[in-house]
Amino acid sequence: MPKQEELTGLEIEFDSGIIPPPYSHVYRISLDWSKGELSCKLDLHYTDRDEISEAEIFDEGFTLQDDFSYEGPLNKTWIKAIQNKLAETKWSGKSLEEGGIILKLTESGVQGKVKIPADQDDWMVFGQDIIQAIYETTKKEAPLTIHYRQVTSDKIQDCSITIRFSDREVIFVEGDEERNINWEYTVQLMKLIFTPDYNYEIAKENPGNKRGAYIECGDGLWHELGKGVVNIDPSNDVVSKIKEIFSDLLEE
Structure with missing residues (x-):
């Protein structure tokens, strides 16, 4: 080499x-x-x-x-x-x-x-x-933006991740604050996000307000993790991993 x-x-x-x-x-x-x-x-x-x-x-x-x-x-x-x-x-x-x-x-x-x-x-x-x-x-396609909502007993937290392949930057936005997050870290997160089974028959146009976690993968439809997003392999709890990563990002 x-x-x-x-x-x-x-x-x-x-x-x-x-x-x-x-x-x-x-x-x-x-x-x-x-x-x-x-x-x-x-x-x-x-x-x-x-x-x-x-x-x-x-x-x-x-x-x-x-x-x-x-x-x-x-x-x-x-x-x-x-x-x-x-x-x-x-x-x-x-x-x-x-x-x-x-x-x-x-x-x-x-x-x-x-x-x-x-x-x-x-x-x-x-x-x-x-x-x-x-x-x-070339503006043929826009960068992918993933939206996420985490609802707990006392608050609702909304955030988004925009993955820009054009310059290999990832922008995490929560409220009025935004920051860059690691590219390779995000690549692994994206693999997790697109691993489970998404049930589009129960997807909604708006995120839920009840306790839980909701995700929108760039197509305008919201899915509830654990209900509309379920693990394909019971031995690999990807849904919980997704929740955990977003929870960590929201706490930083």
Whole structure:
């Protein structure tokens, strides 16, 4: 692995493999920080859609214009994140058979050979994080905001967490106060939040006022933890973990 100061760029190529349309897609992300700033180029293309009808595409929540291209700057905070990611990456000696991620590192302006990260799933998530950063940078999508309400016997506390992939910042707001919270800490919290089962049949447009905990995950619908949000695996009490983390954040 080259030293961080020798790395000046990275190309990420992804192929979804045997996943059927309308989900099947490929993308290439080219990143260059040789001049101190971070320049980025993304080409994302959905594949094999001529094999299905327009109705099937719409039924799965897609549109006919899901391909996306971008060439321009990305917040330079991503440079350190990319370098750290590469520094901890272990490489596979096997070739990909059914899609996945391949990388090409640029050292001192010279692009190297194809390298295959051993932890494919981890790099797929990282690639999606960069794409989300691009979407936010271009205003294609807004940052995700999670709203939370904690009701106890003596008070109601409302707060929110906004996750900005564009600059890798997380803003926690309670009342008139806001503060930054740790990025990696929030990533783990987000994994917890989207692990349980959400019952949309009993979701409401407003949070409850009775004792309990309520969460809204960016779509305008409120769910009560323990009733509208339940653990999938009884041996893994994720719902209680979510309550505990938000309780700690509200007490800080």
